[in-house]
Amino acid sequence: MDPDVTAVPHMPSAAAQLPPPLPRPAAQAQTRITDGQALQRFLSSQAARNFMGFLLALNEAVRGKAASDPCHVSPAVEALLEMLATLSRWVDEVPPSQQSLRYGNPAYRVWAARVAGAAEELLAPVLGPALQAYAAELAAYLPGSFGNAQRIDYGTGHETAFAALLYCLANAGAVSEEDRQALVTRVFAAYLTLMRKVQTTYWLEPAGSHGVWGLDDYQFLPFLWGAAQLIGHPHIRPRSIHSADTLEACSSDYLYLAAVRFVRHVKKGPLAETSPMLSDISGVPTWDKVNKGMIKMYQVEVLSKLPIMQHFIFCSLFGDF
Structure with missing residues (x-):
């Protein structure tokens, strides 16, 4: 899709406001988008x-940072x-099963079950004593932030679940x-590090991947927020993603570059062949334009897609519709 798409169907203009006051905890966090009308x-x-x-508020907070x-x-x-460091240690404690499948190592289910079983306990220090009433409903977001244990896959919907957890917090x-x-x-940078470790340890299937014609098989937000980080950079331009030296030297500081570096690591061949959309976007003249295009694309390709959003969880802190 054109990164500078100008029309976003059905999505209202975003206002950086949060709903007051704190609602009562929901009896159960649950999915609510069952069909196109609900979406x-x-x-x-x-x-x-x-x-x-x-x-968008997070996007603005990291502009040029x-x-x-x-x-x-x-x-x-x-x-x-x-919490994320703990989950990373658990990956070390649950090694992949010895098998030759390209995707979907069943040891992932053991790791995911451990995450699901300890979700409330993991979130307790984040919430603190005053907010423990929300532990149960927020714990519903945690397992889905790291993939699907039944299908052994991971994609932008799971990434969005983690963003929703941060929003609810x-x-x-x-x-x-x-x-x-x-x-x-x-x-979020630590979350990406964890997920890349999970992906390459258990070789999760891409969830809903567009293959080489998509932006990335697994994630979207590092490109959106990562482009904001690079706005106004004196030397790094969108075309700089083709420089191995730039990726090596600067990927630890910029999510966009780290994402491209990871793509180049797991996919063999020229970027124009393995990730043509990323390659095409490198021709956009400024990071500001890339960032604006990513915002529109996220609304179209993630939030507006029923196969993704039918799994999205709603709770009292997220709000209803």
Whole structure:
């Protein structure tokens, strides 16, 4: 899809506002998008505007910011980072089964079951004593943030579930506006590191992949927020993704470059052949234009797709439609 697409069907303009005041915890977090009509109701709702507004607020918070730039790190952010580090250690404790399948190592189900069984416990330090009432419903987002244990796959819907968890934590007040930069450059960066480890350890099937014609087989947000990080950079241009030296030297600071470097690592061959959309986007003149295109593309290719959003979970902190 053209990264500078100008029309986003059914998605209202996003407003960076969060719903007041704190709602009562829901009896059960659950999926609600069952068909195309329900999806259209969601896309026209205040809940969709608020969620997209949160993603754009994070986008603005990292505009021109490298991962190594100083930022506020709250106790909740530290707890999120420790949670992700724990999950990474668990991957080490659950080695892949010895088999020759290209995708879908069944040991992933053991790891995923451990995550699901400990979800409330993992989130407890993030929420703190005052917000423990929300632990059960927010725990519903955690297993789905790391893939599907039945299908042994992972994709942009699971990535969106993790973004929704961060959004709900913001609505609960567990993280604040001061944390926005760190939620991307620290927490989301650590999430990506974990998922790349999970992907290459258990070789998860891409969920809903467009193959070489998609942006990426697994993720979208590192390209959206990563483009914002590079806006105004004095040397790195969109075409710089073709420079192995630039990727090697700068990928630790910029999500976009790290994502391209990972693609080049797992896919053999020229980028123009393995990822033609990424290659085409490198011809866009500025990172600001790339970023705007990514925002529109995310709404069209992720939030507006029924096969993705039919698995999306709603809880009291996310809002209804």
